[in-house]
Amino acid sequence: MDEIENARRAHLSIPGPLADSPLLLNATHSYQNPILHKTELSSTPANPEVFAKLQAMIRDREAESHEPDSMGSISLAQMKMQATKAWVGSVEQEHDMWYRVRHHDLLQSLLARGSLPFHWPERVENPGLSEPQTLSSAYKEARDLGFAIPEQFLEAGERSSYGEKEAFYAATEFAENRCTFDLSDIDHAKMREVRQLSSSFLIPNWRPGAAPFVADQLWIVQGPEETVRFLVLEIDGEHHMNQRNQKRDEQRDAYFIDLGYEVYRVAGWWARIDPFRVIGDFLSQALGMTSFKSAFDFAPGNIREYVCFACNKPMVRWDDNWISADYRYLHEGDLSEEDSERVFVHRQCQCEG
Numbered sequence: 001m002d003e004i005e006n007a008r009r010a011h012l013s014i015p016g017p018l019a020d021s022p023l024l025l026n027a028t029h030s031y032q033n034p035i036l037h038k039t040e041l042s043s044t045p046a047n048p049e050v051f052a053k054l055q056a057m058i059r060d061r062e063a064e065s066h067e068p069d070s071m072g073s074i075s076l077a078q079m080k081m082q083a084t085k086a087w088v089g090s091v092e093q094e095h096d097m098w099y100r101v102r103h104h105d106l107l108q109s110l111l112a113r114g115s116l117p118f119h120w121p122e123r124v125e126n127p128g129l130s131e132p133q134t135l136s137s138a139y140k141e142a143r144d145l146g147f148a149i150p151e152q153f154l155e156a157g158e159r160s161s162y163g164e165k166e167a168f169y170a171a172t173e174f175a176e177n178r179c180t181f182d183l184s185d186i187d188h189a190k191m192r193e194v195r196q197l198s199s200s201f202l203i204p205n206w207r208p209g210a211a212p213f214v215a216d217q218l219w220i221v222q223g224p225e226e227t228v229r230f231l232v233l234e235i236d237g238e239h240h241m242n243q244r245n246q247k248r249d250e251q252r253d254a255y256f257i258d259l260g261y262e263v264y265r266v267a268g269w270w271a272r273i274d275p276f277r278v279i280g281d282f283l284s285q286a287l288g289m290t291s292f293k294s295a296f297d298f299a300p301g302n303i304r305e306y307v308c309f310a311c312n313k314p315m316v317r318w319d320d321n322w323i324s325a326d327y328r329y330l331h332e333g334d335l336s337e338e339d340s341e342r343v344f345v346h347r348q349c350q351c352e353g
């Protein structure tokens with residue numbers, strides 16, 4: 001797709017009054033005020049015999065002395081992992097199910113057993129590939145599990161909205177600690193506390209028989225001292241801005257909080273222009289990351305200011321390097337390097353070298 005044409009369409013789609021809205025619309029919690037869930041193991045082992053055997057082996061091995069990183073200490077670490085597995089029992093089925101559709105009850109049962117999944121379907125090793133699960137696919141899987149899903153839901157939502165897709169792609173780049181922004185070491189360490197990120201997370205409806213709620217993104221993040229946090233991130237479209245829908249969103253957020261989720265809402269229209277900044281604002285609030293402000297050296301408060309200095313056409317941050325800094329002489333007669341000023345341009349409009 002042509003970068004400038006893509007940017008032009010994204011800009012045209014955004015109603016004037018929303019162009020200077022905040023990126024983060026609402027947050028029920030923050031890194032200073034999180035909801036923590038204990039991840040302690042249950043009080044009895046699932047496989048007592050296997051567990052006892054492994055414990056004895058670990059004791060024997062520990063009695064011998066081993067240099068760190070030697071074969072002995074590596075196999076000791078493996079034995080300890082096996083022992084944890086023997087305690088938790090087999091969660092293979094649950095992890096398989098997590099791969100198909102992620103939902104509240106499944107998460108609760110995994111949490112109770114002290115085993116949260118590290119893998120998720122959209123996790124890819126290669127950048128540029130992650131797409132969120134579509135609503136219709138999530139609904140189909142949910143129906144197979146016994147959730148009540150009205151027939152029209154299965155046909156609707158065959159595709160995710162453009163803003164949701166962009167936000168999910170940017171989110172994956174951050175969650176995989178892969179983006180090229182200049183973040184501080186502390187913030188990179190914070191990114192490593194993200195245990196998993198997936199799309200289309202189902203939460204049963206409070207009204208019996210009604211279709212489940214679908215949260216756009218679920219982030220599972222390591223908390224202090226054997227705890228985890230469950231962050232729901234919603235990419236709100238323009239229709240969330242009317243009063244009736246805002247009331248509905250408030251009700252839904254309160255219900256999610258009761259179930260143990262922190263809820264963050266970001267502007268879907270901003271996600272069409274600068275998804276990386278949208279996720280950056282969310283992470284600053286949710287994880288307390290502080291280096292984003294300097295990492296996004298181009299960050300105007302109004303969408304209309306996303307204009308290329310070189311060609312004067314609209315810009316979007318379609319990938320982390322699609323808005324580039326460039327140096328230009330702004331005044332006639334400027335010739336020395338010190339006279340050039342930093343401006344922002346489309347990646348393709350950058351001067352060579």
Ligand SMILES: [Zn+2]
Pocket residue numbers: 308309310311312313345346348349
């Ligand atoms: Zn340009």
